Amino acid sequence: MEKYDLVVAGAGGxxxxxxxxxxxxxxxxxxxxxxxxxxxxxxxxxSGMFPASGSRWQKExxxxxxxxxxxxxxxxxxxxxxxxxxxxxxxxxxxxxxxWMADSLGVPWELVTxxxxxxxxxxxxxxxxxxxxxxxxxxxxxxxxxQKLFDFRASTRLVDVVIKDGQVVAAVVENxxxxxxxxxxxxVLMATNGYGANQKLLAxxxxxxxxxxxxxxxxxxxxxxxxxIKHGAGYGYLDSxxxxxxxxxxxxxxxxxxxxxxxxxxVNSGGERFGDESAGYSEYAAILNDQKxxxxxxxxxxxIHEGSLLFKEYENTAASGAIVWADSIEELATxxxxxxxxxxxxxxxxxxxxxxxxxxxxxxxxxxKRLQAPFGAIKVRPALFHTQGGVQVNADAQVLREDxxxxxxxxxxxxxxxxxxxxxxxxxxxxxxLLPAFGFAYLAAKSVASA
Ligand SMILES: Cc1cc2nc3c(=O)[nH]c(=O)nc-3n(C[C@H](O)[C@H](O)[C@H](O)COP(=O)(O)OP(=O)(O)OC[C@H]3O[C@@H](n4cnc5c(N)ncnc54)[C@H](O)[C@@H]3O)c2cc1C
Numbered sequence: 207m208e209k210y211d212l213v214v215a216g217a218g219g220x221x222x223x224x225x226x227x228x229x230x231x232x233x234x235x236x237x238x239x240x241x242x243x244x245x246x247x248x249x250x251x252x253s254g255m256f257p258a259s260g261s262r263w264q265k266e267x268x269x270x271x272x273x274x275x276x277x278x279x280x281x282x283x284x285x286x287x288x289x290x291x292x293x294x295x296x297x298x299x300x301x302x303x304x305x306w307m308a309d310s311l312g313v314p315w316e317l318v319t320x321x322x323x324x325x326x327x328x329x330x331x332x333x334x335x336x337x338x339x340x341x342x343x344x345x346x347x348x349x350x351x352x353q354k355l356f357d358f359r360a361s362t363r364l365v366d367v368v369i370k371d372g373q374v375v376a377a378v379v380e381n382x383x384x385x386x387x388x389x390x391x392x393x394v395l396m397a398t399n400g401y402g403a404n405q406k407l408l409a410x411x412x413x414x415x416x417x418x419x420x421x422x423x424x425x426x427x428x429x430x431x432x433x434x435i436k437h438g439a440g441y442g443y444l445d446s447x448x449x450x451x452x453x454x455x456x457x458x459x460x461x462x463x464x465x466x467x468x469x470x471x472x473v474n475s476g477g478e479r480f481g482d483e484s485a486g487y488s489e490y491a492a493i494l495n496d497q498k499x500x501x502x503x504x505x506x507x508x509x510i511h512e513g514s515l516l517f518k519e520y521e522n523t524a525a526s527g528a529i530v531w532a533d534s535i536e537e538l539a540t541x542x543x544x545x546x547x548x549x550x551x552x553x554x555x556x557x558x559x560x561x562x563x564x565x566x567x568x569x570x571x572x573x574x575k576r577l578q579a580p581f582g583a584i585k586v587r588p589a590l591f592h593t594q595g596g597v598q599v600n601a602d603a604q605v606l607r608e609d610x611x612x613x614x615x616x617x618x619x620x621x622x623x624x625x626x627x628x629x630x631x632x633x634x635x636x637x638x639x640l641l642p643a644f645g646f647a648y649l650a651a652k653s654v655a656s657a
Contacts, residue, residue: 209390210235210357212654213377215364215430218249218423219620219643220397221343222307223651225350229310230655234356235389237379239363239398239425244344248399248423248592248621249643252339253462253517255318255331256644257637258300263317264330271328273297283325283486283635284628289443293626295601296645303648304332311346320513321467321574323636324486331637336518339640364429367394367616369437374615393615393654395603397647400593400621401428402447411444412593414630418495421453421460421589430622434597437616440608442624443595448639449491449631451483455501455585457526460519463487465584468513469574470506471556472586475499477539477548479555482568488627488634491588503542504584505553507577529582538581553577592639594625602653603646617653619646 211232214224216239224236240246258264259276276297280288307313315332323331334341350356359379366378368388376388401407403426408416431441451472452461466472466483472490474480474497481493494502506514511529514520523529532538539549558564560573597618598606605616605623620643627633 211391212393212395212651213237213389213391214395214397215377216397216399216622217243218247218343218397218399219640219647220395221346221350222303222644223395223397223619223647224356225311225346226648226651227654228355230651232655235359235391236356237359237362237364239361241361243360244340244347246423246425248426249640250340250343251422252640253460253519254333254337254339254342255323255636256304256333256640257326257330258304258332259297259330261301261304261330261332263315263332264328267317267319269328271330273300275327276300276330279325279327280626280635280638284633287628288626288633289624291601292599292624292642295649296626296641299645299649300641303645307346311349313342313346320516321464323467324484325635337516338518341518364394364396364398364433366433367437369613372614393617395617395619395647395650396430396433396622397619397643398430398622399423399426400596401431402426402590402592404428407431411595412447414492415447415449415590418449418491419453419587419589421450422592426592426621430618431596434605434618437613438607439605439613440598441596442598443629444593445629446594446625446627446633447631448591448594448627448634449488449588450591451487451490451494451588452504452586453589454523454526454528455587456528457523459523459526461504461523461584461586462514462517462520464514464517464520465504465506465510467574468510469577470504470510471552471573472502472504473544473549473552474502475544477544477552479552479568482566482570484570484572486632486634489632491590492631494586494588501585501587503544504586505577506582506584508580509575511582523584529584531580531582533580535581538583542583592621594621594627594634594638596621596623596625599623599646601649603650604653617650619643619650
């Protein structure tokens, strides 16, 4: 039977692990549970924000950044509760992996500078035109398949690994007809994401979000966590998750926080704001969920609308008819059935803070612009995007036992591995999802190749 140097399970971030490993001369098999991962994995659904600290795109714009500055931002956002080893490894590798994707795979990165994500002290997020993960993954997949870099099997699930004398010797996979087989290999990378689609695991480890609408991949069933635990892996931060407070109630698309970071704000069904939106979209999911009807309205104007059209998902939201437009704030209040005096007062407050004539009662430091008629409102609901905790790994993405020793040949990346967002939802910084997915997959490939 054919033996592989590496079996990669999961073709989101795992895809770059498979490509890198093949480029380094390894015989690789990539499997994915989905028949159509390009359209179903979490990575494809993203706004495509990939953070790199000290990249050449930052240098071109005179932005000073480094892994140390980035790590500090991560630690500040997590109130120093983030995973130190993972944070260091990922901030250190961020430039290498994303510059390699540009040079070797032709990814047309652009530095996002038109608005600033909460918690990043400098602009460091890279994205591609259209700003969607699928627009990164699709072309990379084409490069990999055109070059026949590795073997690939769709509709094939990793269900276990075989470990003999402390070393991985096979991956156990389940085919779409339910049959199982062992594939001989010394190394398995679990890049199968977290357990957002597994209600039982959510109830067990992350009750806070077990009843919130889930907006991630339906294939995120938590198999990596279960396989890891079965073989004695340590795990951590299982209560950590990325939420989002801006899913269109109408279209179920991502409206995006660019609406807020350009000066928009959110009111509840009573027409009132209920917090500092600029703290972050992840923690705002639970805050929005506490409002009557678990929904709110993002209030914007035409300039914010036009700035947001850089995002494909926002464009989809607009095209769905989810935005209510009105020529005055009073007409907008009537159109969305909130009290006119309350909504008008919120606009006046935003303008006063913007003009430096008052302080926001929730502590929001900036409303980036004065909103001008016509005004728009988009009804939003909160969502769980993905879970952040997982099996413990070292700086090479090797899975660790509870005592800290390495399970030889077992690797984890992305939502399968322990994350860098601390606990709960408020430690999440934009990019904390994709960096562990791509960074750890890349590090795993290098580690296997150098063994
Ligand atoms: C709408 C949205 C927007 C987001 N925007 C951003 C952003 O801009 N920046 C950011 O950093 N993060 C973002 N995130 C978070 C991001 O999606 C995840 O953190 C990241 O994609 C996880 O990558 P992954 O490789 O671990 O998982 P995935 O991309 O989901 O890949 C896992 C793959 O494994 C497959 N699979 C699952 N189980 C098995 C199994 N047992 N065997 C074989 N295959 C299996 C799945 O089918 C899937 O293809 C966003 C999330 C959502 C929902």
